[in-house]
Amino acid sequence: xxxxxxxxxxxxxxxxxxxxxxxxxxxxxxxxxxxxxxxxxxxxxxxxxxxxxxxxxxxxxxxxxxxxxxxxxxxxxxxxxxxxxxxxxxxxxxxxxxxxxxxxxxxxxxxxxxxxxxxxxxxxxxxxxxxxxxxxxxxxxxxxxxxxxxxxxxxxxxxxxxxxxxxxxxxxxxxxxxxxxxxxxxxxxxxxxxxxxxxxxxxxxxxxxxxxxxxxxxxxxxxxxxxxxxxxxxxxxxxxxxxxxxxxxxxxxxxxxxxxxxxxxxxxxxxxxxxxxxxxxxxxxxxxxxxxxxxxxxxxxxxxxxxxxxxxxxxxxx
Amino acid sequence: xxxxxxxxxxxxxxxxxxxxxxxxxxxxxxxxxxxxxxxxxxxxxxxxxxxxxxxxxxxxxxxxxxxxxxxxxxxxxxxxxxxxxxxxxxxxxxxxxxxxxxxxxxxxxxxxxxxxxxxxxxxxxxxxxxxxxxxxxxxxxxxxxxxxxxxxxxxxxxxxxxxxxxxxxxxxxxxxxxxxxxxxxxxxxxxxxxxxxxxxxxxxxxxxxxxxxxxxxxxxxxxxxxxxxxxxxxxxxxxxxxxxxxxxxxxxxxxxxxxx
Amino acid sequence: xxxxxxxxxxxxxxxxxxxxxxxxxxxxxxxxxxxxxxxxxxxxxxxxxxxxxxxxxxxxxxxxxxxxxxxxxxxxxxxxxxxxxxxxxxxxxxxxxxxxxxxxxxxxxxxxxxxxxxxxxxxxxxxxxxxxxxxxxxxxxxxxxxxxxxxxxxxxxxxxxxxxxxxxxxxxxxxxxxxxxxxxxxxxxxxxxxxxxxxxxxxxxxxxxxxxxxxxxxxxxxxxxxxxxxxxxxxxxxxxxxxxxxxxxxxxxxxxxxxxxxxxxxxxxxxxxxxxxxxxxxxxxxxxxxxxxxxxxxxxxxxxxxxxxxxxxxxxxxxxxxxxxxxxxxxxxxxxxxxxxxxxxxxxxxxxxxxxxx
Numbered sequence: 059x060x061x062x063x064x065x066x067x068x069x070x071x072x073x074x075x076x077x078x079x080x081x082x083x084x085x086x087x088x089x090x091x092x093x094x095x096x097x098x099x100x101x102x103x104x105x106x107x108x109x110x111x112x113x114x115x116x117x118x119x120x121x122x123x124x125x126x127x128x129x130x131x132x133x134x135x136x137x138x139x140x141x142x143x144x145x146x147x148x149x150x151x152x153x154x155x156x157x158x159x160x161x162x163x164x165x166x167x168x169x170x171x172x173x174x175x176x177x178x179x180x181x182x183x184x185x186x187x188x189x190x191x192x193x194x195x196x197x198x199x200x201x202x203x204x205x206x207x208x209x210x211x212x213x214x215x216x217x218x219x220x221x222x223x224x225x226x227x228x229x230x231x232x233x234x235x236x237x238x239x240x241x242x243x244x245x246x247x248x249x250x251x252x253x254x255x256x257x258x259x260x261x262x263x264x265x266x267x268x269x270x271x272x273x274x275x276x277x278x279x280x281x282x283x284x285x286x287x288x289x290x291x292x293x294x295x296x297x298x299x300x301x302x303x304x305x306x307x308x309x310x311x312x313x314x315x316x317x318x319x320x321x322x323x324x325x326x327x328x329x330x331x332x333x334x335x336x337x338x339x340x341x342x343x344x345x346x347x348x349x350x351x352x353x354x355x356x357x358x359x360x361x362x363x364x365x366x367x368x369x370x371x372x373x374x375x376x
Numbered sequence: 377x378x379x380x381x382x383x384x385x386x387x388x389x390x391x392x393x394x395x396x397x398x399x400x401x402x403x404x405x406x407x408x409x410x411x412x413x414x415x416x417x418x419x420x421x422x423x424x425x426x427x428x429x430x431x432x433x434x435x436x437x438x439x440x441x442x443x444x445x446x447x448x449x450x451x452x453x454x455x456x457x458x459x460x461x462x463x464x465x466x467x468x469x470x471x472x473x474x475x476x477x478x479x480x481x482x483x484x485x486x487x488x489x490x491x492x493x494x495x496x497x498x499x500x501x502x503x504x505x506x507x508x509x510x511x512x513x514x515x516x517x518x519x520x521x522x523x524x525x526x527x528x529x530x531x532x533x534x535x536x537x538x539x540x541x542x543x544x545x546x547x548x549x550x551x552x553x554x555x556x557x558x559x560x561x562x563x564x565x566x567x568x569x570x571x572x573x574x575x576x577x578x579x580x581x582x583x584x585x586x587x588x589x590x591x592x593x594x595x596x597x598x599x600x601x602x603x604x605x606x607x608x609x610x611x612x613x614x615x616x617x618x619x620x621x622x623x624x625x626x627x628x629x630x631x632x633x634x635x636x
Numbered sequence: 637x638x639x640x641x642x643x644x645x646x647x648x649x650x651x652x653x654x655x656x657x658x659x660x661x662x663x664x665x666x667x668x669x670x671x672x673x674x675x676x677x678x679x680x681x682x683x684x685x686x687x688x689x690x691x692x693x694x695x696x697x698x699x700x701x702x703x704x705x706x707x708x709x710x711x712x713x714x715x716x717x718x719x720x721x722x723x724x725x726x727x728x729x730x731x732x733x734x735x736x737x738x739x740x741x742x743x744x745x746x747x748x749x750x751x752x753x754x755x756x757x758x759x760x761x762x763x764x765x766x767x768x769x770x771x772x773x774x775x776x777x778x779x780x781x782x783x784x785x786x787x788x789x790x791x792x793x794x795x796x797x798x799x800x801x802x803x804x805x806x807x808x809x810x811x812x813x814x815x816x817x818x819x820x821x822x823x824x825x826x827x828x829x830x831x832x833x834x835x836x837x838x839x840x841x842x843x844x845x846x847x848x849x850x851x852x853x854x855x856x857x858x859x860x861x862x863x864x865x866x867x868x869x870x871x872x873x874x875x876x877x878x879x880x881x882x883x884x885x886x887x888x889x890x891x892x893x894x895x896x897x898x899x900x901x902x903x904x905x906x907x908x909x910x911x912x913x914x915x916x917x918x919x920x921x922x923x924x925x926x927x928x929x930x931x932x933x934x935x936x937x938x939x940x941x942x943x944x945x946x947x948x949x950x951x952x953x954x955x956x957x958x959x960x961x962x963x964x965x966x967x968x969x970x971x972x973x974x975x976x977x978x979x980x981x982x983x984x985x986x987x988x989x990x991x992x993x994x
Contacts, residue, residue, distance in 0.1 A: 111767050157966070158966055165969070167767070169969055171770075172909075175910070175913075176963070177966070179958045179962035180958070180959050180961075182958045182962075183958025183961070183962060187959065191955065301902070304774065308775075343786070346785070346786065350775060353771065353772075353779070356772075357775045360768060361764075434856075434860065453859075454856075455859050455863060458859075458860060458862030463861070464860050466857070470857035471853075472849060472853035472857065472858075473853050474852070474918065475849050482846055483847065483861060483863075484861055486850075486861065486862060491843070493871070493875070496838065496844050497839050498835070499655075503842060504653075507843070515649070546861065
């Protein structure tokens with residue numbers, strides 16, 4: 059009975075009695091969720107256009123952020139470092155297309171997934187070799203990112219919103235909107251959608267797959283850089299972030315591999331769900347449940363809806 | 377063709393199947409008698425493959441009844457159908473591509489092999505004896521299908537015609553009562569078709585199997601089969617011995633278009 | 637020239653079905669076993685045994701376990717490290733509860749605990765597959781690792797929070813704990829790994845192995861020939877986790893001597909996965925090839941440049957190891973998706989007919 063109380067009554071009583079804490083927790087989860095969603099978004103872009111399950115998306119985020127900070131550390135001015143980082147992500151996209159995707163075209167999905175594991179390890183080793191393995195702090199000030207916090211006096215208490223987090227949320231939304239416009243309005247965007255729908259058809263109307271791949275991987279790289287800046291600003295920039303970035307995977311499962319809205323909704327569900335879980339139920343289990351809660355949410359969800367929230371139902375044919 | 381008895385092995389009554397509102401089969405009834413070769417023909421999209429999928433439990437019809445060996449069933453899972461003696465080949469060859477011809481055919485014996493993990497892990501005594509016994513059966517099938525030379529070749533590397541043969545071999549290895557063949561001769565040349573026809577007839581005569589086959593080559597169908605079911609748009613339009621079906625104006629319409 | 641099978645006729649199916657049907661292969665195996673059981677323990681120093689051979693064998697065994705699941709059954713797992721942990725903690729609990737029972741019994745028994753946990757996390761595999769299942773195994777990885785750190789009961793409430801391997805003997809000779817000599821530990825590991833590799837090889841060459849490969853290559857067709865997918869997959873999870881669990885127990889009891897929860901983290905899972913990618917998916921011998929490369933590379937990176945007077949610092953070695961591992965994986969996947977084991981097969985095939993191309 060005590061256990062029942064502790065699981066099903068107490069946490070909700072706490073939520074009601076201290077709504078400001080609840081709002082604070084939801085906000086923290088919301089921001090984390092947006093960042094998960096952004097990693098998942100880069101992933102969905104690549105999966106849609108090339109059918110590659112890019113395990114390296116999270117590492118691309120860390121690598122991009124590390125490049126930015128590392129270049130600045132070596133004396134390159136912030137804005138030039140930012141431009142150079144974008145260029146590095148382009149170079150990475152070209153290299154991946156030439157050296158990994160092209161030779162592996164038409165291989166089974168699982169082989170391509172494993173190849174992206176190879177990319178993951180290469181980027182970790184390469185990044186640390188060039189920029190050093192010690193954690194670095196993000197150059198928020200040089201990039202004119204806001205600092206400090208806004209204290210809202212609401213709900214009988216106060217809720218603190220970091221300005222940085224607000225900026226992250228705004229930029230994330232702008233990026234999603236920008237990508238949506240890009241897909242709907244531009245010629246390249248339409249070509250990308252054509253490829254996502256049907257590789258053969260896209261080839262037959264004269265779209266070069268190789269070019270498309272470079273573009274999506276580059277786009278995913280830029281998304282990764284933006285994500286990396288904000289995530290790096292919230293903690294340190296180091297490959298320890300890899301474990302955090304893996305949480306984009308349950309997000310994808312929740313949202314469905316091919317759905318951009320799914321990535322966003324999935325990100326928010328996972329982000330808010332794990333913060334609430336940790337804050338209200340975590341103490342029952344000795345804390346730290348954040349490390350696996352996202353996966354468990356996704357796992358339970360999978361059992362009931364294997365195709366994800368927005369994925370299409372799979373009808374097996376033979 | 378002779379050899380069919382009057383015993384009804386499989387009875388399909390008023391079966392309808394749809395996928396999210398799209399009708400694949402509408403109110404089809406027919407039966408398969410023990411020991412006959414039963415052909416199912418019809419234009420593309422007539423519901424022939426869906427019918428086979430219903431018979432071996434891969435699809436569950438929304439309406440209708442299926443009676444197999446005297447037992448009517450509500451729902452059956454594919455592996456249960458296999459256990460009750462239904463084997464199947466596929467239009468697009470569903471072999472295990474990473475495995476050799478021999479291993480593929482040996483998988484057909486899985487249900488008949490009983491030794492568990494313990495003996496399997498030791499691979500001595502009963503497990504080895506069992507493996508040898510079934511290997512012998514598979515070698516007979518390999519001889520029968522004349523594929524000795526590709527015994528050790530991974531099937532993914534084989535040409536289409538040979539893959540079809542290996543797939544038939546895997547189905548034969550199950551020693552089924554009812555053998556469902558989905559376009560066993562698609563994409564074959566004349567010689568290969570003759571070989572395949574011979575194998576099917578011998579499966580029936582020597583091994584006592586009942587065969588239901590889908591085939592587009594009308595000549596082959598008329599030569600091989602005892603009775604022919606004709607489907608069009610998921611409905612039955614004819615069902616009789618080949619000579620009668622051949623002369624049926626509805627069938628001619630379906631194949632050549634109305635107003636030929 | 638010497639690798640010819642001419643004149644070796646097989647008159648029975650039993651001879652043709654042997655795991656090593658060619659006489660030269662059987663000699664080769666006998667030679668390897670002789671070197672492993674006699675030459676290495678006689679002449680090898682502690683460095684060779686402790687730093688190279690024991691870890692190599694333990695990693696090989698874990699890789700064999702993962703290969704049963706991923707290479708043979710086609711179920712990608714990223715939770716190997718955690719399952720090794722289950723084996724290690726189970727062995728520790730059992731060995732401290734019943735210290736009078738021989739430690740080898742507990743090492744094997746811990747495999748059953750790991751198998752049970754593996755089956756539990758394998759249950760979702762009926763409904764989900766491919767990449768989705770990989771994420772489900774990540775759930776196992778993070779959940780179990782969290783559990784190791786949060787349950788002091790697992791390490792009998794000791795102060796360090798780590799497994800501290802007790803001393804145990806076999807026929808009066810210490811096999812675990814600080815007083816066990818490298819040679820003893822090596823021989824124990826070698827014996828267990830050899831036996832388990834032999835059993836695994838038998839399984840994959842028989843009915844169960846064929847069923848697993850059928851599920852891997854085309855699960856729908858496997859169902860239609862009468863295979864129950866859930867049974868086949870759960871059996872793969874069980875046998876795989878058993879093997880991995882024993883490897884975990886060996887790792888802590890006969891190699892490391894102590895282990896914190898962090899020892900079973902996701903990087904260990906990746907390392908084992910990379911061993912089978914490089915060595916060869918769906919190959920028992922490939923696990924040994926892969927483990928050789930993955931384990932020897934960092935050692936070589938440390939030792940070789942130092943020999944020519946250009947020592948590399950430890951952090952650099954680790955970074956280079958990561959980079960080279962990544963490159964190796966991609967190169968292997970491009971050159972031969974079936975890994976070194978397939979290259980070895982091809983080479984043998986060439987040798988068989990040398991000097992003719994066919």
